């Protein structure tokens with residue numbers, strides 16, 4: 001089976017790497033979009049440093065909000081294990097991505113063995129607007145018998161703000177449904193937890209939620225559980241943070257890492273033609289970048305055929321399937337070593353990118 | 363390769379070399395080890411060390427260099443990295459080892475070759491070791507946190523046997539690949555989840571009916587029985603509070619004939635005297651340490667400037683939120699300890715001046731350099747990049763007097779510091795930062811320059827500016843590789859993480875499997891990892907237990 005192409009021409013893997021390295025070396029401003037496991041991410045950072053390139057995660061736009069919560073605000077957090085074992089009140093906040101629904105359902109069927117009482121109460125704070133249930137959140141909410149909290153015409157952000165004001169007994173123009181039930185449950189709960197993910201439309205709602213949790217902690221205990229929009233992407237963020245000191249949207253203009261979420265927005269750089277070569281790396285799927293103004297690109301993706309328009313295509317392995325992998329998992333709230341479920345000799349991102357870096361003239 | 367390090371002044375307390383003209387001799391290195399001077403052989407490489415002092419590579423026993431909480435702090439404070447980079451000399455954090463990469467480089471430049479990350483939560487062991495594996499040049503090690511975890515507290519509550527506790531501790535050490543056990547505000551993090559906000563040595567965790575003292579004593583004995591070379595590493599209750607000296611004092615008294623290490627004692631050196639009810643009790647604590655041979659301490663010196671406090675003492679960090687500067691914090695209720703990140707600026711005001719003085723009093727009033735260890739509790743008291751300045755303060759009364767003149771006089775009046783004339787000798791520095799840490803951690807292969815030791819060597823050019831001398835080593839060797847020359851890193855090799863490898867008891871492994879499946883709904887392999895997960899050729903090196 002072929003794994004490497006220059007244009008639409010089948011070549012050997014090493015020829016493809018040599019060719020890609022040449023393109024990268026002759027580029028003035030290469031940029032990298034990536035989606036890889038921890039070791040893939042480490043190799044991407046090393047390559048970017050060597051090239052003086054900028055990088056972002058393929059899901060960088062979704063990550064901005066979640067990263068900003070930590071870089072600008074902070075908050076109070078707990079772990080999935082503590083929610084399962086201790087939380088006697090769970091408030092689901094907005095839409096939680098489908099990849100986390102099994103986790104949430106698993107709490108419903110497990111005893112909170114560290115809580116004083118066995119029964120766990122559930123609420124769902126949500127936007128009140130006719131929107132398609134893309135994530136299956138309504139169905140999840142029904143399964144755990146969550147009491148709905150919402151207010152006429154209020155977005156999620158407004159609902160969070162409203163809840164915070166009402167819990168602090170500040171005057172509000174409107175009121176949340178079932179607020180009394182929540183107040184009573186909060187009064188009886190020993191360890192309530194608010195479960196949330198990034199809310200791309202309303203960045204301030206994440207900080208507002210943390211404000212609410214901080215208010216509750218003045219007299220009692222409460223915490224929040226952060227379930228990233230995308231576990232693998234969050235793992236890449238954490239890896240970038242230790243390797244460079246910064247979350248992604250980082251560049252190496254003068255050798256040292258520079259973090260700047262606006263300047264190194266890869267989409268923007270391509271659109272405004274600041275970049276002249278795009279390296280696209282996805283160990284997840286075969287999706288390729290939207291072509292921007294004819295800027296050439298190199299694709300390292302999961303594919304069985306050359307990516308249309310790519311100067312070089314290299315087919316990569318799938319972490320945790322083709323090869324052992326380390327990824328972030330919200331099941332445990334940290335990194336996990338995962339054995340390959342169907343080991344193959346498909347080349348993995350970390351190795352290809354390392355060879356690419358080694359093939360650069362330096 | 364045979365290497366000759368020529369004509370340096372050897373300071374190697376373990377082998378009776380005390381510096382000065384009489385200690386000037388060559389040091390020979392082959393295959394990564396220090397060897398006897400070979401007869402009739404010529405060196406492949408010779409390095410001139412004349413005018414220099416030669417010590418073993420330094421060992422830092424307590425520095426928060428990697429893992430979940432450290433990384434969360436990086437995420438919270440990207441500005442600490444970028445904003446200061448262009449002006450390295452200005453503030454301590456300017457050059458702080460903020461990424462894994464800079465951490466290894468900056469430590470090596472100062473002649474440090476082994477650093478212990480003292481607060482690894484068991485479930486983030488993989489994360490911690492991934493980070494440590496990305497720290498270049500130096501060797502690393504970790505201490506695993508126990509003492510707020512449900513499993514241990516349940517064993518104590520249920521009166522389970524010492525054997526079972528030992529099996530659990532040994533399993534944890536093995537599963538997390540660590541070098542020892544740390545307990546952090548024993549019981550307080552568990553109690554905090556029940557909204558208990560102040561917690562002392564004889565207070566009880568409500569859900570378990572177990573006291574902090576019981577937890578500490580249980581772990582201290584277990585570590586001792588298991589032959590873990592490093593005594594239980596204790597972060598006591600009430601850190602940072604006025605009156606915490608009493609807590610430190612009862613904790614020291616609780617050694618009861620068995621070794622115990624008390625971390626960052628400076629943060630417990632406070633009494634309640636004076637107008638502000640915040641005074642120094644350092645002299646009393648130092649006296650208590652002097653008269654109790656079972657206790658060792660590290661200082662956790664405060665130095666002035668911006669830093670960030672990173673601690674698994676979630677109770678304490680929650681209470682400190684109001685002091686955050688800048689105003690953003692992270693508090694984590696974790697599976698065991700959790701922790702908190704609170705950025706902080708040590709100012710030269712009453713409180714900062716007092717804390718600074720308390721640390722120095724402890725250094726200078728504890729007589730035995732084998733039992734007082736050199737730390738700033740990086741980054742809690744100061745970033746480790748402040749070490750060279752701290753060496754100068756210890757070695758020069760004049761340097762202390764200069765600084766004292768600029769500090770809060772009312773605070774210093776409540777300390778003994780201005781009256782202390784002691785100056786550390788280079789030999790004492792070598793004991794405190796080389797020989798003693800190796801002994802405390804059970805690392806027989808380092809901390810000295812005798813034949814057979816690994817060739818971790820720091821060479822400093824003698825000069826009148828003590829801080830400058832320690833900031834940029836003239837030469838540093840790690841396992842015989844030259845890694846630093848004239849204060850610049852010249853070789854980015856990879857070090858290893860030192861670990862004990864106790865054989866886990868099979869019954870305990872089965873218990874752990876059942877516990878994780880029942881309590882977390884996940885098989886045990888979600889919480890453990892093979893060495894290969896780190897993708898380094900030899901990520902670990904083994905250290906034997908005492909028996």
Ligand SMILES: [Zn+2]
Nearest residue numbers: 424426480739
């Ligand atoms: Zn510490």
